Amino acid sequence: MSLNNSDIGGEAGSPVIDQVDTPAADTVATMARQAPVRLPETVRRYLVRVLALLAALLVWHWASSRGFNLFINFENVPGPLVVGQALIEALSSADFYLHILHSLRRIAVAYVVAVVLGVGLGILMGRSRLAEDIITPYIELLRPIPAVAWIPLAILMMPSEESSIIFITFLGALFPIVINTVHGVEQTPKVLVRAARSLGASNAAILRHVVLPGALPSIVAGLAIGMGVAWFSLLAGEIISGQYGIGYFTWSAYTLIQYPQIIIGMLMIGGLGTLCTLLIKLLCRPLLRWQVGENDR
Amino acid sequence: MRPATKSTPESALQEQTRSQENTMTSAIDMIQRLPQPPERSAKTPGGERGHIEIRDVSVEFERSGDWATAVHRAQVDIRPGEFVCLLGPSGCGKSTLLNAVAGFVTPTRGELLVDGAPVTAPGPDRGMVFQQHSLFPWKTVRDNVAFGPLMSGLGRNEAMSLARTFLGLVGLSAHANAFPATLSGGMQQRVGIARALANYPSVLLMDEPFGALDAQTRTMMQESLLDIWSEFGNTVLFVTHDIDEAVFLSDRILIMSASPGRIIADISVDLPRPRIQDLLTRPEFMALKRECLDLIRRETLRAFEQQNGQAG
Numbered sequence: 001m002s003l004n005n006s007d008i009g010g011e012a013g014s015p016v017i018d019q020v021d022t023p024a025a026d027t028v029a030t031m032a033r034q035a036p037v038r039l040p041e042t043v044r045r046y047l048v049r050v051l052a053l054l055a056a057l058l059v060w061h062w063a064s065s066r067g068f069n070l071f072i073n074f075e076n077v078p079g080p081l082v083v084g085q086a087l088i089e090a091l092s093s094a095d096f097y098l099h100i101l102h103s104l105r106r107i108a109v110a111y112v113v114a115v116v117l118g119v120g121l122g123i124l125m126g127r128s129r130l131a132e133d134i135i136t137p138y139i140e141l142l143r144p145i146p147a148v149a150w151i152p153l154a155i156l157m158m159p160s161e162e163s164s165i166i167f168i169t170f171l172g173a174l175f176p177i178v179i180n181t182v183h184g185v186e187q188t189p190k191v192l193v194r195a196a197r198s199l200g201a202s203n204a205a206i207l208r209h210v211v212l213p214g215a216l217p218s219i220v221a222g223l224a225i226g227m228g229v230a231w232f233s234l235l236a237g238e239i240i241s242g243q244y245g246i247g248y249f250t251w252s253a254y255t256l257i258q259y260p261q262i263i264i265g266m267l268m269i270g271g272l273g274t275l276c277t278l279l280i281k282l283l284c285r286p287l288l289r290w291q292v293g294e295n296d297r
Numbered sequence: 298m299r300p301a302t303k304s305t306p307e308s309a310l311q312e313q314t315r316s317q318e319n320t321m322t323s324a325i326d327m328i329q330r331l332p333q334p335p336e337r338s339a340k341t342p343g344g345e346r347g348h349i350e351i352r353d354v355s356v357e358f359e360r361s362g363d364w365a366t367a368v369h370r371a372q373v374d375i376r377p378g379e380f381v382c383l384l385g386p387s388g389c390g391k392s393t394l395l396n397a398v399a400g401f402v403t404p405t406r407g408e409l410l411v412d413g414a415p416v417t418a419p420g421p422d423r424g425m426v427f428q429q430h431s432l433f434p435w436k437t438v439r440d441n442v443a444f445g446p447l448m449s450g451l452g453r454n455e456a457m458s459l460a461r462t463f464l465g466l467v468g469l470s471a472h473a474n475a476f477p478a479t480l481s482g483g484m485q486q487r488v489g490i491a492r493a494l495a496n497y498p499s500v501l502l503m504d505e506p507f508g509a510l511d512a513q514t515r516t517m518m519q520e521s522l523l524d525i526w527s528e529f530g531n532t533v534l535f536v537t538h539d540i541d542e543a544v545f546l547s548d549r550i551l552i553m554s555a556s557p558g559r560i561i562a563d564i565s566v567d568l569p570r571p572r573i574q575d576l577l578t579r580p581e582f583m584a585l586k587r588e589c590l591d592l593i594r595r596e597t598l599r600a601f602e603q604q605n606g607q608a609g
Contacts, residue, residue, distance in 0.1 A: 214435070
């Protein structure tokens with residue numbers, strides 16, 4: 001092709017150049033059309049997420065300002081602007097931070113106890129059939145009971161109001177952590193245990209170097225779920241409290257018919273729960289560095 | 298002079314024709330690089346450790362109420378420093394016999410001795426290389442190799458320097474800080490070999506270690522293994538279903554047959570060492586290969602007829 005072109009080109013130069021040029025120019029044009037300014041993949045995905053939330057805000061605003069009422073009734077629901085105003089007001093009062101602080105402290109205490117006990121029980125159950133057979137029925141029986149249902153018993157059994165709230169929060173976080181730990185421990189590849197044994201590892205060394213790190217991805221998933229459920233249960237627990245806590249804040253807003261405050265409380269619980277879950281994931285990430293590339297196989 | 302092939306195995310992959318001269322050079326290089334075994338291993342250059350005695354060993358498993366015989370009255374004596382292949386079709390019990398020597402499986406009959414001591418449990422005197430995915434994925438390549446020395450009570454610094462040495466031996470120094478998932482299958486197996494050797498085992502047990510690799514990588518790994526073995530002089534018990542591999546590697550081939558798993562032939566391979574891939578096309582190699590093939594075919598047919606007879 002090119003040989004032919006240059007042969008002809010000796011005789012009549014410009015038409016040949018045109019012929020060659022046209023497709024090239026076309027390609028450039030296509031490339032320019034296909035490649036506008038490209039955002040990095042992660043930025044683009046987060047942008048979509050933020051836009052999705054903004055869209056919900058817009059729908060909310062539209063529905064509440066129009067008094068939308070078709071099966072779902074928005075007539076008495078305060079719009080985002082009202083709620084935003086109330087939020088600014090709340091953020092400038094010291095009491096609001098006290099509520100948050102109390103909730104965070106309860107979450108922290110309950111969560112730490114749940115992690116220690118949950119991971120410990122999970123390892124025990126994953127390693128010993130007897131322990132698993134003894135503990136499993138309790139977990140199966142207690143797990144479906146919602147946090148709210150625990151309130152009376154928690155009040156009866158626990159020495160103080162504070163400890164009963166923490167107990168209910170702890171119960172919420174405990175079960176997902178135990179179940180995921182058991183699952184992770186039981187999934188330990190046999191070949192790795194054999195390899196460790198033939199390299200001279202003791203049972204304790206196998207637990208520390210093989211079983212635990214192998215179970216870690218599953219444990220971390222349990223920790224993240226547990227954090228979510230902890231917030232979820234906290235609200236139920238704080239109904240007991242007559243003083244502080246974001247759950248109490250929401251509950252008292254409901255009894256006082258302060259609608260914007262209810263929504264603020266709800267959003268706070270959602271936001272703080274998300275942040276805490278994110279924090280757990282970030283804290284655990286360095287431990288799971290080895291998984292990079294594992295899924296590409 | 299080209300650099301020793303061992304240190305750059307990727308380039309070796311491209312050089313498909315490798316002269317005998319080069320193999321020798323890399324072997325000499327290795328002698329200089331070879332770590333001195335610690336006192337505790339009491340290894341002598343003659344390789345007096347690694348005597349395996351399999352005395353009338355049977356292994357039976359209970360499978361849904363029935364007892365299945367995986368190994369039937371195996372009787373083998375493996376001399377220190379011998380390279381022995383267990384060859385047979387899949388399901389013939391060769392891996393079970395290997396696992397019994399490793400201590401993962403307890404024989405239901407007979408006795409297993411390594412250097413005169415009965416095998417009761419897995420131990421660092423018997424290094425094990427598995428088929429695949431046996432590295433600890435959460436440990437770096439270096440920490441994987443250092444694991445054995447650490448478990449034997451060595452200090453962290455000592456274990457790390459041993460790991461460095463053995464990674465050099467298999468040509469993976471550059472990947473010491475990588476996690477196993479980022480390595481190719483062949484590289485992972487080389488780490489597995491380095492990890493098993495870092496304990497200075499008297500016996501190296503290998504369960505189809507190259508079975509999951511592509512053909513080209515496999516032949517490379519076979520040559521590397523022979524190089525390493527010629528320096529260490531430890532006993533190797535190598536399980537494979539690949540006849541070429543068995544003839545190429547071993548001093549001696551034990552052919553096993555299924556149902557029940559028995560050793561039906563003990564063939565000694567007198568091909569000269571060091572061995573390189575050219576050997577695969579030589580008549581004496583072909584003759585041995587045919588002998589193995591005939592034996593296996595005859596056995597397979599016999600087993601077939603037996604099964605048909607039982608069914609009918």
